[in-house]
Amino acid sequence: MIKAENIKKIYQTNGDRVLALKGISLNIEKGLMVAVMGPSGSGKSTLLHILGGIDYPTEGKVEIDDVDITNLKDKQLAEFRNKNIGFVFQFHYLLPEFTALENVSLPAYLAGDKNAESKAVAILTKLNLKDRINHKPSQLSGGEQQRVAIARAIINNPKVLIADEPTGNLDSQNAKNVIMLIKELNESFDMTVIIATHDVEIAKYCDYIYHIKDGMIEGIEKI
Ligand code: ADP
Ligand code: ADP
Numbered sequence: 001m002i003k004a005e006n007i008k009k010i011y012q013t014n015g016d017r018v019l020a021l022k023g024i025s026l027n028i029e030k031g032l033m034v035a036v037m038g039p040s041g042s043g044k045s046t047l048l049h050i051l052g053g054i055d056y057p058t059e060g061k062v063e064i065d066d067v068d069i070t071n072l073k074d075k076q077l078a079e080f081r082n083k084n085i086g087f088v089f090q091f092h093y094l095l096p097e098f099t100a101l102e103n104v105s106l107p108a109y110l111a112g113d114k115n116a117e118s119k120a121v122a123i124l125t126k127l128n129l130k131d132r133i134n135h136k137p138s139q140l141s142g143g144e145q146q147r148v149a150i151a152r153a154i155i156n157n158p159k160v161l162i163a164d165e166p167t168g169n170l171d172s173q174n175a176k177n178v179i180m181l182i183k184e185l186n187e188s189f190d191m192t193v194i195i196a197t198h199d200v201e202i203a204k205y206c207d208y209i210y211h212i213k214d215g216m217i218e219g220i221e222k223i
Helices: 044-051 074-084 100-110 116-126 142-154 172-189
Strands: 002-013 016-028 033-037 059-064 085-088 160-164 192-196 208-213 216-222
Touching (some): 002 044, 016 044, 016 059, 016 216, 044 160, 044 192, 074 085, 100 116, 116 142, 160 172
Parallel strands (some): 033 192
Antiparallel strands (some): 002 016, 208 216
């Protein structure tokens, strides 16, 4: 489902070269939930960005469902992403002037979905946010904001959900609720999930933990 072959990433900033990924290969089967753990600066975000097609590797190849996404041009890659991949980040990046309903329906509108609004209502209801649909992000608690962000990430039924420290900004109870929600989505929709986290308690919900250090995979642990 997600295949990476010898991915390298070099960041170049004012003459400084940072080798962020030093040759990562992996193969994640459909429907698996995988955690990526490692110290700060080890390359977790870089890896997730490349696997999700937000960024290109300097070398190597990424295939999602047999599509070589490293070969796609910007515009095709953006299209592929909107259709197939959902993202959740540590900070929710919801649009502050928009309600929960508007934030969640937006990606579906952009994809030309005529049922964008009713779909958004259905997802928000499922995530226990029915009485929050007309709230703006500032009127929601941290846990609610992150659930709205997850609703937005999944409205186009992505095959893959990529979550970069999705619970990093939440207290432990909300973190647990969010990871249980992600697990439920993983199981009920056979959605492949990749989560970068520092939190062992969060990683325990996954099928595998990829330990990365200095831009390399140090080991793969089965849970
Ligand atoms: P992690 O998510 O594990 O903290 P990152 O993928 O963010 O690690 O970073 C890996 C390395 O790449 C770090 O040394 C970081 O400073 C560097 N890096 C990340 N993003 C950039 C960037 N846009 N430009 C230059 N260096 C970067
Ligand atoms: P949690 O601990 O579940 O994240 P909080 O204790 O932060 O929730 O918030 C409790 C309730 O108060 C939430 O349902 C939220 O909608 C509401 N709330 C939180 N912050 C605000 C705010 N700034 N304005 C309006 N309502 C808020």
